[in-house]
Amino acid sequence: MKAAAAALPLIALLGFNSGCGKPTGQAKQPEAVMDFHQLFSENCSACHGVSGQKGAGPRLNDPLYLALVTKQDLYNVIEKGRPGTPMPAFAQSSGGPLAEKQIQAIVDGIEKDWAKPVNLQGAALPVYSIAKAPQGDAKRGQAQYMRNCMMCHGFGSFKGMAGPITDPNYLALASDQYLRTTAIVGRIDWGMPDWRHRIPGHVMNDQDISDVVAWLASQRPKGYMMAENQSTNNSSSNRSGPGSEREPKQ
């Protein structure tokens, strides 16, 4: 009994001092969430990986990638998505869940947490945007592919250990910009080297990259033109049902 009597004020005191039951934050409107980590984990981590890498989608926790793109590029992609690819639009103006300032918070967070100075070891950083890059030549691109990519991605009956990228269905879901970006920065998290480290002693230049992308684009079957260039593919006109609210608006 005495022990119980002594425990009562002690428990009460502990409770008040630590206040472990005291509510800390208040439940917020989803538009009011501004914390980068929460925003990223709720909206981006599913495809881009828990800490921005080792996801199925492009690696964002990548100083090289962040050196390549501007903050405006990131903003635009999050805002409008990449029609025809699995990247949906996130801005409320495009039917997504996020307010403008939240997108800005994500962009700022990505830059703040993951951007670092990159040592290019003397190589020039290629141009990011497909629009500003030199015109590619598909014929030369095939030769570049054989030289730089074939060892891992295979050709014809030779299956590389990383799997083919000439698969028409893969190409139908990968935009030219995605191909270019991946050709430049690689996927270090999954073992794909960047443009400087494919062949010892050889660094791909801007033209080489444009050529490879042009050749890959030429492997895409007709009627499978990327939505970024065309409107969208043929089945999108009668989209309805579950998931349609996340579809990019046309």
Add this chain to the structure above:
Amino acid sequence: MLRSVYNWLDKRLYLTKLFQSTAGHHVPANSGSWFYVFGSATLLCFILQIVTGTLLALVYVPSTNEAWKSLQYLNHVQYLGWYLRALHNWGSNFMVALMTLHMVQVFLFGAYKYPRELTWVSGVFLLVATLAMAFTGQVMRFDEDAYWGLGIGASITGRVPFIGDRLVHLLLGGPIIAGETLSRFFALHVFVIPAIIIGIVGMHLRLVLTKGINEYPVPGKPVRRDTYDGEYEKIIEKQGVPFVPDAIGKDLIFAALVLVLILAFSAIFGPAGPSGPPDPTRVDTVPRPDFYFLSVFAALALLPDWMETIVLFVMPVLMVGFLFILPFISGTGEKSARKRPVAVLSVITIFLVLGTLTYMGDTAPWSPKMNAWSGQSVPVDLLQHRTPLEMRGALVLQNKQCRNCHSLEGHGGQRGPALDDVATRLTRDQLIRQVIQGGGNMPAYGKNLSPAEVDALVAYMLTLHPPSHPPARDSAQPQISGNPNAKERGVGEAVRKSMTGKSQ
């Protein structure tokens, strides 16, 4: 001096007499048992609820615009306001729990039998009133749970035959949840139902006094209408002790324990909510009722359409009605649970059912997790050694929100089967058909997916099998050495062509 003051008062107020006929009345010595403490503990909780509730009402604003804000004020600004809310919340949880224990004890000890039928009936009224307090109290915490709970309550009410619309109107103060709704529920929660409870508790206690506390049941000593009253009188004569101070000891110790637990739980776990604001335009909410209604929530979610009217209107009437007539259909006979196997089994069954439904209501595996597609990452080990096409397939899986219903490594919705080993169950052709045409509760996604997306998605799903367990194989086709699915580029091609042809 003091004695003379007391005597003066006693001559006018009859204090001694009042004490002797109430707290000092004689009870069977063996009813001073640990099983007999739950009723007084429930009453203690009710008193605590009145005190904390009154204090909360000093700050709380019962208006749809201000309620949520005033709760935030209590939680974050008002000194110890959060603790007050926590006390009221845990007091209510304990009250419902202790009331249930009390009821089960009374049932198992046969205390509802002759001559205490009315004590039991008034107790059933208290049960209904307490649950009404719990529901209206949940509405007071005017957050998204309250809002949608209210919506469900209103639509159930609206289905009452003939007068449904009017009832809803009366309850909500209009056809929809609007300005007056919260005022009405506030009035119910603060004035009407507590007044009813106080009245019935008075009757309940008076019946305990007039008909006496049930003696500890002895197996093999059944209640008989003609002899019981005499037997009880004898028990009181032989071994009766005054309730105060002799028999109240265990009640006091238990009451202290309950108080300590409520204080501690409130300090450690804090108040409930409020969750998000009650905004009907927010659709990405996962509203849940408080735990005492989770079983109802689960039952309503799981039952088929044709059973709705029965479960909503016939079952409650039957259940409460059964509780009301229980002392009249089994008013005599054995009291001891040792001789009443049906009673014991009923209690066990009811608690198993309620427990299972509550667990299901809490996990709600039937409702899709609407943010899994963007918030649950594909596990890294399910991405390793995948081809670029399969990686794209994993992206399609996320982007088309498959994860909202299908889990990977336990994360994601539980509505459809988990996909971790889907390749062991379905062949490539079956996967394509399932994705495009749906079936078995799954919608058809053919119109939401391009042929390339189907191909990538299926390619990825074909990699989802444990290393020790080979993927499913089409028994109509001879097995090809190596990976049976690797060569089937041609099949996908054919599907793609036929699909493109169809939609053009």
